[in-house]
Amino acid sequence: MILIKNGLIHTMIGDIIENGSILISEGKIVEVSKQIKETDQMEIIDAQGRIVTPGLIDAHSHLGLWESAIGFEGADGNEAVDPITPHMRAIDAINPMDITFEEARNAGITSTATGPGSANIFGGTFIAIKTAKAKRVEELIIKDPVAMKCAFGENPKNCYNNKGKAPITRMAIAAMFRETILKAKEYKSKLEQANGDTSKEPKFDAKLHSLIPVINKEIPLKAHAHRADDMYTALRLAKELDLDITLDHSTEGHLIVDDLMKENAKCIVGPSFGHRSKFELKNLTFETPGILNRAGIKVAITTDAQVTPLHSLPLLAGLACKHGMDENEALKAITINAAEIIGISDRVGSIEKSKDADIVIWDGHPFATDTNVYKTIISGKIEYSN
Amino acid sequence: MKLFFNAKINTITNGIIEDGYVIIKKDKIFEVGDMGQFSIDTFEGDKYDLNGNYVLPGFIDAHCHLGLSESAIQFEGRDHNETTDPITPHMRAIDAINPDDITFTEALRAGVTTVATGPGSANVIGGTFAIIKTFGKRIDDMIVKDPVAMKCAFGENPKRVYSSKSKTPSTRMAIAAVMRETLSVAKQYLDKKEAAGDDNSKMPSYDAKCEALIPVLKKEIPIKAHAHRADDIFTALRIAKEFDLKITLDHVTEGHLIIDELIKENVPCIVGPSFGHRGKFELKEKSFLTPRALSDAGIDIAITTDSPVTPLDQLPLMAGLAYKEGMNKDKALEAITINPAKILEIDNLYGSIEKDKIADLVILNMHPFEIDSKVQQVIVMGNTVYQK
Numbered sequence: 001m002i003l004i005k006n007g008l009i010h011t012m013i014g015d016i017i018e019n020g021s022i023l024i025s026e027g028k029i030v031e032v033s034k035q036i037k038e039t040d041q042m043e044i045i046d047a048q049g050r051i052v053t054p055g056l057i058d059a060h061s062h063l064g065l066w067e068s069a070i071g072f073e074g075a076d077g078n079e080a081v082d083p084i085t086p087h088m089r090a091i092d093a094i095n096p097m098d099i100t101f102e103e104a105r106n107a108g109i110t111s112t113a114t115g116p117g118s119a120n121i122f123g124g125t126f127i128a129i130k131t132a133k134a135k136r137v138e139e140l141i142i143k144d145p146v147a148m149k150c151a152f153g154e155n156p157k158n159c160y161n162n163k164g165k166a167p168i169t170r171m172a173i174a175a176m177f178r179e180t181i182l183k184a185k186e187y188k189s190k191l192e193q194a195n196g197d198t199s200k201e202p203k204f205d206a207k208l209h210s211l212i213p214v215i216n217k218e219i220p221l222k223a224h225a226h227r228a229d230d231m232y233t234a235l236r237l238a239k240e241l242d243l244d245i246t247l248d249h250s251t252e253g254h255l256i257v258d259d260l261m262k263e264n265a266k267c268i269v270g271p272s273f274g275h276r277s278k279f280e281l282k283n284l285t286f287e288t289p290g291i292l293n294r295a296g297i298k299v300a301i302t303t304d305a306q307v308t309p310l311h312s313l314p315l316l317a318g319l320a321c322k323h324g325m326d327e328n329e330a331l332k333a334i335t336i337n338a339a340e341i342i343g344i345s346d347r348v349g350s351i352e353k354s355k356d357a358d359i360v361i362w363d364g365h366p367f368a369t370d371t372n373v374y375k376t377i378i379s380g381k382i383e384y385s386n
Numbered sequence: 387m388k389l390f391f392n393a394k395i396n397t398i399t400n401g402i403i404e405d406g407y408v409i410i411k412k413d414k415i416f417e418v419g420d421m422g423q424f425s426i427d428t429f430e431g432d433k434y435d436l437n438g439n440y441v442l443p444g445f446i447d448a449h450c451h452l453g454l455s456e457s458a459i460q461f462e463g464r465d466h467n468e469t470t471d472p473i474t475p476h477m478r479a480i481d482a483i484n485p486d487d488i489t490f491t492e493a494l495r496a497g498v499t500t501v502a503t504g505p506g507s508a509n510v511i512g513g514t515f516a517i518i519k520t521f522g523k524r525i526d527d528m529i530v531k532d533p534v535a536m537k538c539a540f541g542e543n544p545k546r547v548y549s550s551k552s553k554t555p556s557t558r559m560a561i562a563a564v565m566r567e568t569l570s571v572a573k574q575y576l577d578k579k580e581a582a583g584d585d586n587s588k589m590p591s592y593d594a595k596c597e598a599l600i601p602v603l604k605k606e607i608p609i610k611a612h613a614h615r616a617d618d619i620f621t622a623l624r625i626a627k628e629f630d631l632k633i634t635l636d637h638v639t640e641g642h643l644i645i646d647e648l649i650k651e652n653v654p655c656i657v658g659p660s661f662g663h664r665g666k667f668e669l670k671e672k673s674f675l676t677p678r679a680l681s682d683a684g685i686d687i688a689i690t691t692d693s694p695v696t697p698l699d700q701l702p703l704m705a706g707l708a709y710k711e712g713m714n715k716d717k718a719l720e721a722i723t724i725n726p727a728k729i730l731e732i733d734n735l736y737g738s739i740e741k742d743k744i745a746d747l748v749i750l751n752m753h754p755f756e757i758d759s760k761v762q763q764v765i766v767m768g769n770t771v772y773q774k
Contacts, residue, residue: 065559070548073542073667076558085560092562092624095617097643116559124559135644136620163552197586198581204574311728329696 005054055358057255064094086122107311118151220244290325318367387431444499444746448726453483496699507539608632629670651754706755
């Protein structure tokens with residue numbers, strides 16, 4: 001058992017608790033209050049008034065799929081030879097021994113949804129994992145699969161235009177998306193009709209088979225979309241085909257606030273940091289997350305690591321505040337909102353009884369540039385101590 | 387019957403007999419014992435005085451490409467990677483092995499008498515391995531067991547080969563995905579076949595790839611998983627578990643980083659080649675520490691040359707270098723005799739000097755790990771096939 005005492009606890013689900021205590025047992029939070037009696041069985045961590053938050057969460061990264069400091073041999077995120085690869089799984093490409101994991105947990109990022117890139121219309125499944133020290137990815141899983149990556153706009157166009165293959169237009173992206181889902185629905189209904197009779201079953205199709213959880217709405221589409229028109233296309237297809245969806249990047253989200261509200265959209269915004277290196281990033285600004293949040297839209301902030309470093313997640317939330325986002329809302333965008341949007345808030349995202357004990361103690365405010373992590377705790381284990 | 391006497395016999399499984407004898411009857415070992423309890427005079431048959439030389443069981447390499455990638459010739463003699471299709475389970479090693487290749491003679495003269503040989507690692511599923519003797523003219527007469535395993539590969543090799551052709555797989559995700567896809571299709575094929583019974587109208591149309599995978603799905607043969615890096619080893623194990631397959635881990639270059647997990651998984655490890663340049667990223671951790679560390683942890687490994695990556699006749703030297711790195715000397719010998727025999731499931735007949743096992747013996751003037759040890763005689767199936 002670990003007892004954290006004298007913390008300024010940002011639970012993310014209510015008021016800040018001053019001089020609060022958190023009791024951790026068997027990897028879980030068992031009590032959060034102002035008064036927890038110390039016993040001999042407890043390892044005591046005196047936060048001495050420091051800020052305590054849930055472990056930070058990035059709702060959209062490529063952690064482990066593009067390894068640090070190597071090229072082709074460690075690049076496993078885009079199967080860019082076929083635009084329809086829903087049967088790819090992030091889990092098969094993640095190297096937990098990549099240094100990015102260590103950098104992330106040392107900076108207080110304890111969970112992320114990670115998976116394929118945006119070269120393909122359907123890229124494969126995302127997985128939600130912890131960043132704890134581990135040799136084997138299976139030890140880190142929170143939920144797998146957690147979403148089906150799909151991509152709209154310039155990236156699939158660029159990738160396949162170079163190869164002289166479809167899709168080379170936005171029309172083709174949508175057409176191939178629609179065609180694939182409709183085929184998957186047909187496949188699913190044939191499978192159901194066969195009702196276990198192998199002779200009547202359609203021939204196993206790995207692509208269509210992997211889309212069944214999407215059709216069943218067990219996992220959402222994770223739609224890479226920067227421009228407003230691409231966001232609308234993604235929403236149109238999701239509605240037409242009756243699928244759940246999150247809008248990832250949402251770079252022009254601030255231009256279509258009313259529609260996003262009406263659609264009850266879930267937006268994972270970013271990376272807002274960096275050069276506008278392609279046309280679809282023309283309207284990139286740190287104002288986007290604040291504007292969407294003030295309109296009442298559920299927002300998470302992402303690094304899109306390795307696009308910006310995963311360990312810079314609190315810095316990016318801080319820059320959103322600098323551009324007008326409420327400080328507490330920005331913190332929610334990298335904790336509880338991120339967890340809710342990717343569907344893992346039963347496990348992580350807030351400091352609450354019976355959630356995983358993923359907790360960060362900071363030596364200053366997490367958004368301040370000169371703040372360091374004092375301690376990172378993941379699943380009740382101290383993973384980093386400064 | 388033949389008697390070989392006055393020899394230092396390393397039985398591998400029953401210790402060393404300092405002054406011993408072996409009697410061979412036809413192709414089998416008939417008797418092994420101590421000279422002190424034996425009378426030469428009463429023996430009726432051919433008698434050979436070995437003058438204190440060493441006798442060991444023939445060495446075994448559990449993973450090589452003998453005969454498929456020939457010596458001193460390029461494309462014309464290169465038949466181990468069908469790199470036009472990442473899924474080729476219907477390839478069979480025996481159709482590509484040339485027993486006239488000089489590597490056979492070199493291996494035999496070095497005491498390597500039995501090997502598992504087969505396709506390379508360009509493809510996700512490459513085809514079947516066979517166990518063969520290194521002595522013979524016609525492959526059909528040299529087979530010990532065929533098929534013995536289904537080669538499959540993870541990590542950089544399939545990625546590199548197919549991305550250069552702009553084909554799947556170009557990522558680790560895709561390697562796993564096409565492997566799963568293939569196994570799922572084969573499983574359905576098998577189900578349909580079994581459900582059809584004698585009803586030809588319900589029989590799925592013949593599929594060579596699916597047919598070749600049936601012994602894998604029925605666990606009659608393991609997948610032989612080329613995996614260097616830890617994450618690739620875990621992906622191989624993940625898929626084997628998902629489809630309930632038998633598996634051996636081949637190369638295991640980062641095995642020393644994940645010892646606890648390998649102990650828990652309890653799957654056979656064929657380690658190597660540990661000799662040579664780290665020519666690609668996935669070999670970053672390559673060293674002779676790996677066989678030593680796994681062996682010290684109690685894992686009964688086999689050591690491989692991966693011939694032609696390192697020469698097959700250097701198999702004893704590879705074990706000797708593992709010994710130099712600190713591996714127990716007896717364990718290092720086991721890694722090229724009884725352990726590969728166990729991993730290949732032929733230890734009822736191979737891998738040690740015991741009554742009723744096949745009489746494949748190597749006679750040397752000193753311990754095989756000594757750099758200037760010389761093979762004096764090689765016996766295969768009871769016949770002397772090489773004499774210095």
